[in-house]
Amino acid sequence: MPEDTTPAANHPQGETLAALKAVLDAPWDAPLHIVSSSAQLAEGMTQKLPLWEDRGWIEVDGATYTRALVNQLRQRCAITTFRTPRSGGEKDTMLAARDHAVASYVQSPPQHVPPRVTKSFDLSGAKMSTLTQALAYRGIRASATATERRTTNKHLSEIRACLAPRKGPVQDGEIWSEIRHADIRRVITDFLWKSIHGAYRIGSYWKNIPGYEERAKCRLCGVTESMAHILTECAALERWLIWGYVERAWTRTGRAWSMPSWPSILAAGQATPARTNGKPPRDNAVRLWRILLTEAAYLIWCMRCERVIRHEDEAAWQHDERSVAGRWYLSTNRRLRLDIESTHSRFGRLALKRQIVLDTWHQLVWDVQALPDDWTSVRWVLVGIDPTIVNNAGPGS
CATH class of the missing domain: 3.30.420 (Nucleotidyltransferase; domain 5)
Structure with a gap:
């Protein structure tokens, strides 16, 4: 036996x-x-x-x-x-x-x-x-064999190094899981996933294609283009202004502002804002940071594609300040409206709690003192982001 x-x-x-x-x-x-x-x-x-x-x-x-x-x-x-x-x-x-x-x-x-x-x-x-x-x-x-991607490994290593001081060692599985965070819209999740993998046809992708080598360089800065350059370094007006709007919106919460790094944008699901006076941010502050960060990064990418692809034959063309302000204001208002709609009882157990929405957006809503305590039930045309945020905004303004 x-x-x-x-x-x-x-x-x-x-x-x-x-x-x-x-x-x-x-x-x-x-x-x-x-x-x-x-x-x-x-x-x-x-x-x-x-x-x-x-x-x-x-x-x-x-x-x-x-x-x-x-x-x-x-x-x-x-x-x-x-x-x-x-x-x-x-x-x-x-x-x-x-x-x-x-x-x-x-x-x-x-x-x-x-x-x-x-x-x-x-x-x-x-x-x-x-x-x-x-x-x-x-x-x-399960039967597919995963291939090693140097770009993916490089970006994952940068994300782990970015998160380590605040969260300690982070596994790759946690990074992939958190880019699907409920606070991040599906289209932005796809954008982050492709960015980590280096799947977009930008920069060095064009260097090995005869006749298209010039596309590898940023038309404004003259350096090899990359997603990190587009989102955090480029001299494009839309990048400069959009981060300025995000800074103005964020400082209304009374918390310190620091310009997001490329790895912190990729790790938006786990990234948290810097401490203020040594105190960790509250949950509603983390949620607002996550939303502002991802929405801004995706908008910068979309406006860059419009500038480079739609206006390919106009080398000096750029978005004007008024259009950038309008696009950011519209996208942020839409995100606010999505939160409000998500509190509807028709979603049952999946419905977002009204208090979460109120705590997240309270400091950004226009003329909030004139609204009822629960403004999520007010007709949406009366509830929106304060338009003064986009007036002459820029980093450090």
């Missing part, structure tokens, strides 16, 4: 690995009775196995070794059983075996158990009658 002989025997994958080792070591024509500390292994080999195979083993934890165990069991010509211990003596034997495994693990390196599979006994693929589009998509994603 083989017992589990790995330190992780109480873990489902440890039990699977121990069972596979027992099956590989036992003669194919000898009865084999596997006693496990839990019923999970037995349930997997009996009740769950048909479902796993119908799904093509998609999203099954430890599928490699579980699949190998099933493959080896099907090759046996003698009975194999799975059960939990039935007596105190069996439990004591299992505890002693586990203690022995732990001691052996410390004294000598563990042995590798190969997930050996015989093709003639391997049931591959998923059952069409049970396969859904979502499941097939997840299966394709």
Whole structure:
């Protein structure tokens, strides 16, 4: 009666690995009775196995070794059983075996158990009658091999370095998750995702295309263009003015302003504004910062594309101050209106709490003293961003 002989025997994958080792070591024509500390292994080999195979083993934890165990069991010509211990003596034997495994693990390196599979006994693929589009998509994603992208790794490294002083070590998965933050509009999430990957055709992309090398340079600054240059360095009027509007809006909260860096824009989902008098920002301040930051970055990118692509034949063309002010004012008002609409009861549990909206936008709403305490229920034409924010605004003005 083989017992589990790995330190992780109480873990489902440890039990699977121990069972596979027992099956590989036992003669194919000898009865084999596997006693496990839990019923999970037995349930997997009996009740769950048909479902796993119908799904093509998609999203099954430890599928490699579980699949190998099933493959080896099907090759046996003698009975194999799975059960939990039935007596105190069996439990004591299992505890002693586990203690022995732990001691052996410390004294000598563990042995590798190969997930050996015989093709003639391997049931591959998923059952069409049970396969859904979502499941097939997840299966394709799981089987795809991720390629290393130097630009992506460089940007992720910059983001981690930016967040480390305030948040400590940050995993890449957290960065990808936070750009999908609920406070960030979907179109801006796509913009941030592509920016981290360097997917936009700007700058060095054009250097290797004969006849288009001049597109690699910024027409205003004469340097190689990049998303970091477009958003934080370019001399374009729209970049200078939009960050000025954001500064004016932000300082109305009474908090200190610092010009966002390129990594902090990419990490907008996790980035937080600088401390004021050593005090961390409140949740509503963080939310406003996240919204202003992402909306401004995306607007700068959109207006840059209009200037460079739509007016490609006009080298000296730029947006005028009035149009930039109007575009920022309109986009910020639309974002405010989106928040207000999100509080509607028709969204049920997904509805945004009214107090969150009130706390986020209170300092920016025009003539808020003349509005009722809950201005989210007022007709939207009466609620908007204070237009004085865009009057002669610029960084440091």
